[in-house]
Amino acid sequence: MKTCEYCDEIDYHEIIECITCALDAKDPYTAGHSQRVSDMAMKVCQLIGLKTENIQQIHIAAHLHDIGKIGVPDAVLNKEGKLDDEEWEAMKKHPSIGAEILSKSRHLKEMKYIVLCHHERFDGKGYPLGLKGEEIPVGARIIAICDSIDAMTSNRSYRKAHDFDYCYQEIKNNLGKMYDPIIGQYVLDHWEEIISVIKISR
Template sequence: MNRGSEFKLCTGGIDYHEIIECIVSALDAKDPYTAGHSQRVSDMALTLSELLELDKDEIEKIHIAAHLHDIGKIGVPDSVLNKPDKLSEAEWECMKKHPRIGADILSKSRHLKELKDIVLYHHERFDGNGYPEGLKGEEIPLGARIIAICDSIDTMTSDRGYRSAYSLKHCYKEIEKNLGIMYDPVIGALALKHWGRLTF
């Protein structure tokens, strides 16, 4: 989050950016895969938010929410989080709880609670077939729709225990064919138009 602005997170002499870095570092220690993932998603979300020409405060909210989007995985058992193979149906249901756990964590802070809906809904799909609540289209918060694309890009292009990273070309095609299905078609099209800036 070295490119952040204010977002009202420095009050009373407390640097909340530093606290957020500590929280994310705790998650990185628990789940080796997330090491760097949150930062990359945050950087992409910042770029995409700037391309959308959102106002400064909204950009900062989305930037920070992206950095914290997977914080709920702290509450997922290690046996599920670090399983080297594909998850069973029961394990997948357990993993799907992480957005709600993350939102619950953020709701405890008066400074971070306004980010909780972005974190809660970042796995919703534009067609309404996502989770945890099956929101559809613009029912999904803007920040969550932005993060969904950035999260998918980094996940697809990273090595996982059960598969090797996909190429950027493959990832581009997957985003393209899922516009209006998994992803907001306007935001997704903008991401594809500026693909080089997002995936440098």
């Protein structure tokens, strides 16, 4: 039977939309967060000059980066206040859970390693694998910065949103630690272009 490429494309985006809506229903904070992170990640990719196919892959991976939180208990996900050690360990499982979910789809499995690594740190102190520097996929390094920008400048149950000046300084202070120093500096050099993406959507 002949395959309809157009139908596959429609189904592909419907799958992504259904998955992210399910996560939004579970965790109110994520409503809009994944979209903003994916939009920023795409802007960073375009400014850096990545190939179209790589931009598309990173854009989708960013949209799905937190999908593993579906497997995190509600009491942990929606807790007001600081997580204890046991709760934090449960939360840290979400990249692995997300990668496992994506591995089940022939359309999405190429993004699973990016999703798995989006909480790795450039200095090797991240999770779940403790990867360092360029061992971390470039898509995950881009998403890590965009994720932090949106998280810092959003209201959370345990704190008010920080302003963009504070966020800029935090990114700058953590170049080579949490963030890729080259990609991070590129983000800082194009700061207004990148944050305009989420200012519009809020």
